[in-house]
Amino acid sequence: MSDRSLYDRYMAAARAHREHAATCAVCTGDRRCPAGKRLFRLFSALQDAYLHRRRG
Numbered sequence: 001m002s003d004r005s006l007y008d009r010y011m012a013a014a015r016a017h018r019e020h021a022a023t024c025a026v027c028t029g030d031r032r033c034p035a036g037k038r039l040f041r042l043f044s045a046l047q048d049a050y051l052h053r054r055r056g
């Protein structure tokens with residue numbers, strides 16, 4: 001996997017999570033619905049992978 005596609009996946013996950021949180025009645029601050037949790041976990045995992053790769 002190239003850095004570019006990892007970055008794209010990271011950005012797509014960030015956008016998906018942000019868009020979900022903006023329209024979801026349950027997701028606020030530190031509280032998340034199951035779908036929001038899934039989106040946040042994916043975003044968080046990709047963010048870690050991306051930031052770690054940049055650092056390393």
Ligand SMILES: [Zn+2]
Nearest residue numbers: 024027033036
């Ligand atoms: Zn939600």
